[in-house]
Amino acid sequence: DVQLVQSRGGLVQPGMSLRLSCEVSGFTFNDYSFNWLRQAPGRGLEWVSAIGPKGDRTYYADSVKGRFTISRDNSKATLYLQMNNLRVDDTALYYCTPMALDYWGQGTQVIVSA
Amino acid sequence: DVVMMQPPLSPPVSLGQAASISCNSSQSLVHSDGNTYLSWLHQRPGQPPRLLIYKISNRFSGVPDRFSGSGAGTDFTLKISRVEPEDVGIYYCTQSTYFPRTFGPGTKVDIK
Numbered sequence: 741d742v743q744l745v746q747s748r749g750g751l752v753q754p755g756m757s758l759r760l761s762c763e764v765s766g767f768t769f770n771d772y773s774f775n776w777l778r779q780a781p782g783r784g785l786e787w788v789s790a791i792g793p794k795g796d797r798t799y800y801a802d803s804v805k806g807r808f809t810i811s812r813d814n815s816k817a818t819l820y821l822q823m824n825n826l827r828v829d830d831t832a833l834y835y836c837t838p839m840a841l842d843y844w845g846q847g848t849q850v851i852v853s854a
Numbered sequence: 855d856v857v858m859m860q861p862p863l864s865p866p867v868s869l870g871q872a873a874s875i876s877c878n879s880s881q882s883l884v885h886s887d888g889n890t891y892l893s894w895l896h897q898r899p900g901q902p903p904r905l906l907i908y909k910i911s912n913r914f915s916g917v918p919d920r921f922s923g924s925g926a927g928t929d930f931t932l933k934i935s936r937v938e939p940e941d942v943g944i945y946y947c948t949q950s951t952y953f954p955r956t957f958g959p960g961t962k963v964d965i966k
Contacts, residue, residue, distance in 0.1 A: 785957040844902040
């Protein structure tokens with residue numbers, strides 16, 4: 741069975757940092773690109789970032805460029821999202837998925853509030 | 855960015871009746887490789903979304919055949935032939951023909 745197990749989130753103050761992780765199993769992790777998506781409370785889905793299979797190609801939404809960094813450790817089949825200088829409008833449920841959106845993590849709640 | 859448009863609500867349907875959800879894009883979603891990368895997702899309350907349909911009309915593994923997708927260019931439709939209780943929730947269309955991937959705002963389906 742394919743599983744994407746995401747780290748627990750947290751409540752942080754504006755300007756602080758948080759790192760999300762997503763451990764993948766039952767899947768040939770190294771062969772695939774992955775996304776981070778997010779869903780603000782009561783809102784729809786927003787693409788945040790993507791990374792190629794080798795980790796050498798990364799892409800970001802304008803809203804997070806320069807603040808978030810996506811990475812992966814293929815030896816651990818784990819995807820990461822380093823979020824710096826967090827803002828109140830980054831508050832959302834964050835999901836990791838392969839590029840095709842065929843499997844989803846359970847979501848990580850990130851709350852940014854003073 | 856490509857804008858995906860969906861009605862916010864689908865008319866309430868009775869169990870066993872058909873439902874149809876529309877999705878329109880601000881530009882044609884035909885990729886230079888000839889494929890159209892339009893997918894449909896379903897999200898039940900409190901759960902992550904799940905993939906139903908990819909490339910307009912291909913059902914993902916395990917998706918019941920009461921779900922079907924159709925359309926071309928900028929106009930797409932998801933049909934549920936016989937609505938069942940577990941079909942309630944929000945349906946999203948999404949495109950990945952162009953970077954960045956964009957999503958429709960979602961259409962809520964309720965049972966009458």
